[in-house]
Amino acid sequence: xxxxxxxxxxxxxxxxxxxxxxxxxxxxxxxxxxxxxxxxxxxxxxxxxxxxxxxxxxxxxxxxxxxxxxxxxxxxxxxxxxxxxxxxxxxxxxxxxxxxxxxxxxxxxxxxxxxxxxxxxxxxxxxxxxxxxxxxxxxxxxxxxxxxxxxxxxxxxxxxxxxxxxxxxxxxxxxxxxxxxxxxxxxxxxxxxxxxxxxxxxxxxxxxxxxxxxxxxxxxxxxxxxxxxxxxxxxxxxxxxxxxxxxxxxxxxxxxxxxxxxxxxxxxxxxxxxxxxxxxxxxxxxxxxxxxxxxxxxxxxxxxxxxxxxxxxxxxxxxxxxxxx
Amino acid sequence: xxxxxxxxxxxxxxxxxxxxxxxxxxxxxxxxxxxxxxxxxxxxxxxxxxxxxxxxxxxxxxxxxxxxxxxxxxxxxxxxxxxxxxxxxxxxxxxxxxxxxxxxxxxxxxxxxxxxxxxxxxxxxxxxxxxxxxxxxxxxxxxxxxxxxxxxxxxxxxxxxxxxxxxxxxxxxxxxxxxxxxxxxxxxxxxxxxxxxxxxxxxxxxxxxxxxxxxxxxxxxxxxxxxxxxxxxxxxxxxxxxxxxxxxxxxxxxxxxxxxxxxxxxxxxxxxxxxxxxxxxxxxxxxxxxxxxxxxxxxxxxxxx
Numbered sequence: 001x002x003x004x005x006x007x008x009x010x011x012x013x014x015x016x017x018x019x020x021x022x023x024x025x026x027x028x029x030x031x032x033x034x035x036x037x038x039x040x041x042x043x044x045x046x047x048x049x050x051x052x053x054x055x056x057x058x059x060x061x062x063x064x065x066x067x068x069x070x071x072x073x074x075x076x077x078x079x080x081x082x083x084x085x086x087x088x089x090x091x092x093x094x095x096x097x098x099x100x101x102x103x104x105x106x107x108x109x110x111x112x113x114x115x116x117x118x119x120x121x122x123x124x125x126x127x128x129x130x131x132x133x134x135x136x137x138x139x140x141x142x143x144x145x146x147x148x149x150x151x152x153x154x155x156x157x158x159x160x161x162x163x164x165x166x167x168x169x170x171x172x173x174x175x176x177x178x179x180x181x182x183x184x185x186x187x188x189x190x191x192x193x194x195x196x197x198x199x200x201x202x203x204x205x206x207x208x209x210x211x212x213x214x215x216x217x218x219x220x221x222x223x224x225x226x227x228x229x230x231x232x233x234x235x236x237x238x239x240x241x242x243x244x245x246x247x248x249x250x251x252x253x254x255x256x257x258x259x260x261x262x263x264x265x266x267x268x269x270x271x272x273x274x275x276x277x278x279x280x281x282x283x284x285x286x287x288x289x290x291x292x293x294x295x296x297x298x299x300x301x302x303x304x305x306x307x308x309x310x311x312x313x314x315x316x317x318x319x320x321x322x323x324x325x
Numbered sequence: 326x327x328x329x330x331x332x333x334x335x336x337x338x339x340x341x342x343x344x345x346x347x348x349x350x351x352x353x354x355x356x357x358x359x360x361x362x363x364x365x366x367x368x369x370x371x372x373x374x375x376x377x378x379x380x381x382x383x384x385x386x387x388x389x390x391x392x393x394x395x396x397x398x399x400x401x402x403x404x405x406x407x408x409x410x411x412x413x414x415x416x417x418x419x420x421x422x423x424x425x426x427x428x429x430x431x432x433x434x435x436x437x438x439x440x441x442x443x444x445x446x447x448x449x450x451x452x453x454x455x456x457x458x459x460x461x462x463x464x465x466x467x468x469x470x471x472x473x474x475x476x477x478x479x480x481x482x483x484x485x486x487x488x489x490x491x492x493x494x495x496x497x498x499x500x501x502x503x504x505x506x507x508x509x510x511x512x513x514x515x516x517x518x519x520x521x522x523x524x525x526x527x528x529x530x531x532x533x534x535x536x537x538x539x540x541x542x543x544x545x546x547x548x549x550x551x552x553x554x555x556x557x558x559x560x561x562x563x564x565x566x567x568x569x570x571x572x573x574x575x576x577x578x579x580x581x582x583x584x585x586x587x588x589x590x591x592x593x594x595x596x597x598x599x600x601x602x603x604x605x606x607x608x609x610x611x612x613x614x615x616x617x618x619x620x621x622x623x624x625x626x627x628x629x630x
Contacts, residue, residue, distance in 0.1 A: 061530075064534045066530055066533045066534045068530070069448070069525075094534075095534075095535070096531070096534040096535075098527060098530075098531060100527060103526065103527045103528060104527045104528050104530075104531040105528055105531070106528040106532070106546055106549075106550070107528070107550065107624075107625065107626065108549045108550055108553075108623070108624070108625060109546075109549075110625075118535060121535070121536070121537070153625040153626070153629065155625070155626050155629075156629065166531075169535075173535070
């Protein structure tokens with residue numbers, strides 16, 4: 001087991017390696033992503049967490065090669081290599097699901113068209129084969145009366161059902177990596193739980209890797225093996241998810257955990273908000289980007305951005321004054 | 326769908342009747358047709374005789390009832406000016422105007438839609454800037470002025486095209502070009518902004534993330550959505566065609582409804598004016614009806630209701 005593990009570490013390329021990724025607005029000196037690095041193996045789940053505007057979604061778009069108009073990758077690399085099918089040529093497939101499922105579905109096309117055209121594109125299925133497979137996928141993601149649903153339009157479905165449709169669509173590509181960008185943010189709480197449960201099941205079933213983006217640490221804790229905390233276009237801490245929740249090293253990670261409300265009766269402490277707000281990307285503070293909001297900041301923090309340091313097993317943080325375990 | 330069309334048809338009928346009524350009343354209280362038609366030197370007896378001949382001495386209500394009951398039987402009266410049947414006068418002008426406006430409409434769509442799509446797809450490129458500069462120019466020059474410029478350049482200066490009349494195909498070129506360039510400019514501008522708006526929608530990003538080729542995204546994912554607001558604009562453009570004909574036809578002495586309407590209005594030929602307005606209204610109502618039906622065809626949200 002140990003040997004197998006070592007073999008993989010040393011000889012097999014990882015499914016996804018992101019190295020020093022930089023995304024900028026060309027012409028303006030604004031770095032949306034500023035040196036993001038991480039990697040992911042088949043079957044692993046990475047959670048990206050952070051406040052709005054920290055670059056979580058942009059990281060996903062860069063990996064999926066779908067940066068919005070006006071943004072460009074100006075540095076670093078995104079490497080995908082397939083372990084599961086080494087003989088098969090081509091890159092492993094990535095599928096994405098998005099925050100607002102209803103507006104991510106084309107309003108003029110039926111669910112059937114949407115799924116069948118994806119099945120044709122990714123698996124070469126046509127006609128009744130595609131229709132059968134589309135119905136199977138819809139059933140798999142928990143939609144009933146699938147035959148009539150194929151003729152429905154997205155506006156006839158609830159947000160939760162549309163997210164299921166998006167997941168079914170993502171599965172049509174038989175992805176080795178599924179990127180879920182805030183998949184439950186626009187849904188109500190019961191629907192959130194169902195969608196998370198579905199993602200868990202599908203992950204176990206297909207063995208695909210998953211990147212889940214959320215500002216909700218609860219979602220990350222439930223699904224992810226590893227978590228990466230982002231702030232202003234940089235990853236400031238990475239750790240196995242239990243480790244991060246139990247022993248956050250970066251004051252920002254600590255603060256994110258402290259501002260989570262708890263329904264535990266023994267924990268009567270009110271959530272602590274993080275003072276201040278995320279700085280604008282065109283006027284980032286000198287040194288560590290978090291220091292103006294950080295209680296532990298020293299003169300060192302204002303001088304230079306701290307490099308990532310090992311603070312525990314598989315646990316790294318970019319901080320001069322990490323919170324003691 | 327059947328009930329939808331039926332309710333729109335009923336609405337169209339209401340619009341038609343109300344317009345005819347309002348126009349009928351306004352035309353009769355806004356001036357004395359007898360004084361307009363007859364020379365200034367006409368005697369009071371002649372004026373009275375004229376009014377009696379055309380029933381203008383009756384009350385407006387009576388005139389209206391007579392007009393409507395005749396119109397329902399297909400009799401739109403006789404021209405005050407030359408005593409011919411209004412129906413004949415108007416219907417011999419219809420083909421001329423249709424020839425002009427329909428060709429111009431088709432040409433403006435054929436120019437405007439691809440130009441707008443190209444500008445939106447190649448946003449911020451020199452192609453986009455060129456198309457938009459042309460569109461702003463075409464849109465800001467009033468179309469009768471553009472017509473006069475064309476007449477000056479191609480008929481007076483270069484002497485390669487006739488400036489007025491409608492006897493040959495070459496007579497069509499200048500009025501159709503004038504008409505189409507103005508409309509194409511508006512269509513191109515709207516097509517561009519609509520398509521850019523659609524291309525920024527999450528479902529387009531989602532389609533890109535799925536690896537669908539760009540041309541397929543534009544053709545099958547973006548354009549069907551952009552078509553919905555586009556129909557509104559095309560409806561406005563089509564509705565403006567007759568108004569445009571009123572401005573452009575006199576410039577090129579094109580013997581259609583536009584120049585006929587201008588002549589009838591200035592001479593006070595109420596029967597002809599009234600019939601033409603009825604026709605214009607019917608045209609407008611038909612276009613609106615078509616737009617409503619096309620909405621339902623293109624937009625599943627409306628169709629499903």
